[in-house]
Amino acid sequence: METVKIAPAKETAAVPAVRKKRKWTADHWLAAAFLAPSVALIFLFVYGFIGWTGYVSVSNWNSLVPDWSFAGLKNYQYLFQDFRFQADLRNTLVFTVLFIAVVIVLGQLLAILLDQKLRGESLFRNIFFFPMALSFVVTGVVWQWLFNPSTGVNLFLKPFGLDSKWYTDTTIAAGFHWGKIEFGIPVAMIAVVVAAVWQMTGFAVAMYLAGLRAIPDEVREAARMDGATEFQLYWKIILPLLRPITVSVIIIMAHISLKIFDLIYAMTGPGANFVTDVPGVYMFETTFRGNYYANGAAIAIVMLLSVAIFIVPYLISSRKGGS
Amino acid sequence: MAKPLWARPFLYMLALAMSAFFLLPVYVMIVTSLKPLDEVTLADMWKLPSTVDWSSYATAFEKLAPNFWNSILLVVPATLLSALLGALNGYVLSKWKFKGADALFTLILFGMFIPYQSILIPLIQFLREIGLYNTIPGLVFVHVVYGIPITTLMFRNFYAAIPDEMIESAKIDGAGFVRIFRYIMLPLSVTGFVVVAIWQFTNIWNEFLFAVTITTSDKQPIMVALQNLSGSQIVQWNVQMAGALLAALPTLLVYIFLGKYFVRGLLAGSVKG
Numbered sequence: 001m002e003t004v005k006i007a008p009a010k011e012t013a014a015v016p017a018v019r020k021k022r023k024w025t026a027d028h029w030l031a032a033a034f035l036a037p038s039v040a041l042i043f044l045f046v047y048g049f050i051g052w053t054g055y056v057s058v059s060n061w062n063s064l065v066p067d068w069s070f071a072g073l074k075n076y077q078y079l080f081q082d083f084r085f086q087a088d089l090r091n092t093l094v095f096t097v098l099f100i101a102v103v104i105v106l107g108q109l110l111a112i113l114l115d116q117k118l119r120g121e122s123l124f125r126n127i128f129f130f131p132m133a134l135s136f137v138v139t140g141v142v143w144q145w146l147f148n149p150s151t152g153v154n155l156f157l158k159p160f161g162l163d164s165k166w167y168t169d170t171t172i173a174a175g176f177h178w179g180k181i182e183f184g185i186p187v188a189m190i191a192v193v194v195a196a197v198w199q200m201t202g203f204a205v206a207m208y209l210a211g212l213r214a215i216p217d218e219v220r221e222a223a224r225m226d227g228a229t230e231f232q233l234y235w236k237i238i239l240p241l242l243r244p245i246t247v248s249v250i251i252i253m254a255h256i257s258l259k260i261f262d263l264i265y266a267m268t269g270p271g272a273n274f275v276t277d278v279p280g281v282y283m284f285e286t287t288f289r290g291n292y293y294a295n296g297a298a299i300a301i302v303m304l305l306s307v308a309i310f311i312v313p314y315l316i317s318s319r320k321g322g323s
Numbered sequence: 324m325a326k327p328l329w330a331r332p333f334l335y336m337l338a339l340a341m342s343a344f345f346l347l348p349v350y351v352m353i354v355t356s357l358k359p360l361d362e363v364t365l366a367d368m369w370k371l372p373s374t375v376d377w378s379s380y381a382t383a384f385e386k387l388a389p390n391f392w393n394s395i396l397l398v399v400p401a402t403l404l405s406a407l408l409g410a411l412n413g414y415v416l417s418k419w420k421f422k423g424a425d426a427l428f429t430l431i432l433f434g435m436f437i438p439y440q441s442i443l444i445p446l447i448q449f450l451r452e453i454g455l456y457n458t459i460p461g462l463v464f465v466h467v468v469y470g471i472p473i474t475t476l477m478f479r480n481f482y483a484a485i486p487d488e489m490i491e492s493a494k495i496d497g498a499g500f501v502r503i504f505r506y507i508m509l510p511l512s513v514t515g516f517v518v519v520a521i522w523q524f525t526n527i528w529n530e531f532l533f534a535v536t537i538t539t540s541d542k543q544p545i546m547v548a549l550q551n552l553s554g555s556q557i558v559q560w561n562v563q564m565a566g567a568l569l570a571a572l573p574t575l576l577v578y579i580f581l582g583k584y585f586v587r588g589l590l591a592g593s594v595k596g
Contacts, residue, residue, distance in 0.1 A: 024421075027499045027500040028421065030499070030500040030501070031414075031415045031419035031421075032415070032421065034411050034412075034414075034415055034500075035411070035412055035415040035416070038411075038431070038471050038475065039427065039431070042430070042434050042471055045442065045446070045468050045469070046433065046437060046442065048445075049442035049445040049446060049449075050437070050442060052445035053441050053443075053444055056444055113334060113337060113341070116334055118334060118335065118338060124341075124342060126582060127342045127345050127346060128341065128342075128345055129578075129582070129585075129586060130345070130575070131345065132585075132589065133525060133571075133574045133575055133577065133578035133585065134571050134574065135528070135574070136529070136531065137529070137546045138529075138549070138567045138570055138571045139348075140550075141550070141552075141553065141563060141567045142348045142351070142564070142567055143348065145352075145355065145563065145564065146347070146348060146351060198345065203589060206586050206589050210590055255436050259440065261531070262532065262546075265550070266550050266553075279440075280532075283440045284532075284535075284536070287443070287444065293444055296440075296444065297444055299440070300438065300441040300443065300444070301441060303440055303441060304438055304440075304441040312433070315429050315432060315433060315436075319429050
């Protein structure tokens with residue numbers, strides 16, 4: 001299969017291959033001077049502050065008054081032995097995997113659906129995209145009402161013998177114990193995943209649709225000429241062509257889900273037995289409600305590392321592949 | 324194309340069913356917000372209101388109006404400033420590239436993905452230090468700073484599509500850094516500004532973590548106030564839903580009227596330079 005270039009966003013125009021060595025003119029200095037404040041701000045507010053947080057995470061600052069004395073890895077040790085944080089890690093993993101899987105499957109399905117030249121396509125497109133314009137807080141508030149334990153979606157499910165308590169449910173499905181922590185899928189998390197999927201699927205649809213539109217018609221026609229059914233066309237040819245987009249979708253959704261805070265804070269909070277707790281919520285409560293700054297900083301650093309594992313290789317590879 | 328006869332109707336049914344899933348929360352939100360409190364019972368969630376009662380909107384508006392205003396005061400300057408900064412950075416990083424510019428750009432870009440929890444503690448200390456803690460200008464500042472990566476990315480991609488030859492010939496005609504920006508780039512940037520402004524407007528309006536940690540009570544933007552609505556006494560779901568609609572209205576309107584640019588921003592924000 002020849003590589004067909006798929007450009008989700010506008011590709012940058014080809015830069016002339018030979019860039020002459022120029023002397024820095026006054027204009028170059030001016031350009032640098034205009035860029036300098038932003039660079040300085042980023043270095044201080046991103047890298048400097050991350051370093052600062054890193055230092056707080058190994059300090060003894062666990063009260064209202066800053067205490068900069070060195071504590072070593074004590075805060076991290078505490079964290080990883082902490083039941084709540086262990087539950088958080090499990091929940092984040094479950095949330096991330098379920099959320100990304102559903103967003104990708106649903107995103108591809110809806111994008112392919114929209115690509116079938118349906119009447120009213122733009123209306124359908126607008127309906128699938130609009131939750132993107134909303135805040136996670138709005139989404140959380142509305143779905144909290146929809147998943148209200150004694151009502152909402154449950155009235156549809158009752159006839160099927162499902163009597164779910166949703167976000168107040170403390171059941172861990174398919175659970176097994178691993179140390180102190182019960183591993184498995186917290187049932188209450190499913191409600192949060194549904195809300196997050198509702199909010200973010202439009203993003204994946206938009207990306208896949210842009211990808212589908214970038215695939216030349218000749219590809220489809222050639223496949224049909226060869227006698228491929230529509231299903232084969234999509235399964236064997238189109239979907240593999242969309243793989244680079246899937247990588248982007250995974251990266252973007254992963255970084256959103258690993259740091260998610262507002263949706264869960266607005267919808268369920270930590271939940272009983274921390275079944276819907278995530279590091280973002282824990283960090284907020286520890287730091288700003290409990291004034292355990294060092295512990296909060298340690299949570300934040302763990303969150304940063306979990307995101308960096310995805311993002312750093314992505315940024316480096318896209319720089320090499322890009323310009 | 325020999326498609327089976329049932330395919331089309333099936334596709335429409337699928338599209339309608341999915342639309343129902345996406346519109347369901349909106350239906351419930353509107354229906355609930357129009358009910359008087361005693362009709363907001365759990366069993367009747369799906370039913371239409373027997374009479375239309377606007378009072379929950381009055382209550383929600385009364386409670387949220389000051390915060391709504393805070394959000395306006397926050398989002399307008401923050402959007403304008405960060406778009407302007409992004410345009411300048413994008414211009415430099417696409418048309419005045421120097422050695423190491425791409426590496427620098429990647430370093431800037433990383434700031435877009437970090438969990439803000441990882442800078443929050445120093446940020447708050449810093450804002451206290453300079454007297455901007457619990458102020459709207461403080462929040463404006465924060466959004467402008469942490470907006471740099473995304474706005475720079477968007478403008479850099481946007482400007483990269485403008486042919487270098489135009490810049491080169493302007494240089495030959497004697498135009499410099501500022502004149503080229505002012506007379507060539509800016510006039511061509513209208514779409515770029517619209518896309519970036521919509522993106523920033525939406526993000527800043529919807530943002531919660533900075534808002535909830537940097538401001539308290541009367542300085543809080545709308546999303547924090549909406550979240551707080553549920554915290555008070557018994558939850559009045561009709562007021563909650565009316566409040567959610569009010570809080571969502573500005574970004575929804577932007578989406579309805581400028582949806583094309585909104586989606587373009589979405590895609591531009593998702594892809595590396």
